[in-house]
Amino acid sequence: MIFDLHCDTIWKISEREEKGEYVSLVSNDLCVDQEKLLNGNFFAMCFAIYIPNKYENPFERCVHGIDVYYDRLAKCDKIAPVLSFSDFEKNRELGKISSVLTMEDGCPIGKDLSKLDYLYDRGVRMICLLHNLVNEIGYPNYGKYNEKGVPDYVTPNPNQGLTDFGVQLVQAMNEKGIVIDVSHLSDGGFYDVIKYSKKPIMASHSNARAVCGSIRNLTDDMLYKLADNGGATGMNYAKGFMSSKGDGDQTVKWVIEHVKYIKNLIGIDHVALGSDFDGVSPDIELSDASKMGLLVKGLDRAGFTTTEIEKVCYKNALRVFKANLK
Numbered sequence: 001m002i003f004d005l006h007c008d009t010i011w012k013i014s015e016r017e018e019k020g021e022y023v024s025l026v027s028n029d030l031c032v033d034q035e036k037l038l039n040g041n042f043f044a045m046c047f048a049i050y051i052p053n054k055y056e057n058p059f060e061r062c063v064h065g066i067d068v069y070y071d072r073l074a075k076c077d078k079i080a081p082v083l084s085f086s087d088f089e090k091n092r093e094l095g096k097i098s099s100v101l102t103m104e105d106g107c108p109i110g111k112d113l114s115k116l117d118y119l120y121d122r123g124v125r126m127i128c129l130l131h132n133l134v135n136e137i138g139y140p141n142y143g144k145y146n147e148k149g150v151p152d153y154v155t156p157n158p159n160q161g162l163t164d165f166g167v168q169l170v171q172a173m174n175e176k177g178i179v180i181d182v183s184h185l186s187d188g189g190f191y192d193v194i195k196y197s198k199k200p201i202m203a204s205h206s207n208a209r210a211v212c213g214s215i216r217n218l219t220d221d222m223l224y225k226l227a228d229n230g231g232a233t234g235m236n237y238a239k240g241f242m243s244s245k246g247d248g249d250q251t252v253k254w255v256i257e258h259v260k261y262i263k264n265l266i267g268i269d270h271v272a273l274g275s276d277f278d279g280v281s282p283d284i285e286l287s288d289a290s291k292m293g294l295l296v297k298g299l300d301r302a303g304f305t306t307t308e309i310e311k312v313c314y315k316n317a318l319r320v321f322k323a324n325l326k
């Protein structure tokens, strides 16, 4: 079974809706739909609300994204939402795949904690504190941008951490039972989250920086801290985050390389899956959610035990949700 910590399918569906096309979640031409999740033997999928920078009112756009999510979900008879931790098991017993509503930027919250209450009430259970731009919470991975505003993907951002509001938000998320997601957060922000979070955290879609040097990935020291915290990091299938050798489209090989590396460094309990389907280019070996059997077979052939494969594929992710959700 597969628990995937990140996909951008709802964003893709919203973008197409804006062009006047209704895209369903039952069956579509994207990387994730009910059919593909069933074929990929999914236990759970995290659906992120991603807010592109072009929107002046990110909160309004976020509410719209949530409306789109529930509209599409209501038509799927084999997917059901998770609001409490016990819903994972209830859904499984009913033969349904669990769906977790998440966010890929905390910018809709602004500096207003009452917005967090609203998002919780609408079912958001994990929030990636920010995306590629500065917000009221903190700073992104990228330490350097060129004159066109494009990050160099190499220079990290170790000094800029969480803002005072960011620290308050971390504490509020711990109390409410929302998982804190540190993918996209600056290295400085990561260490602040480690310092202030009383619960295990998630890096929903980030790999090992020692294997592939992109600063979207975690350094060895960050992985040590993640292990101490009891958290987990989800392997991101984006070519450029898998390998810096130009062969990052060989997803199975490279997920195995990252998993092996992380296992040797901090143990198998802190590595999970976070595909980034419909956020990254699909011209990769694991081109959509139905292909996950290839990865399971690959892990088996690479010598991972059944227990280890289960931990990577869904149990580690589930443990972090158990530690956070009510």
Ligand SMILES: [Zn+2]
Pocket (backbone or CB within 6 Å): 104, 183, 184, 205, 276, 279
């Ligand atoms: Zn992302």
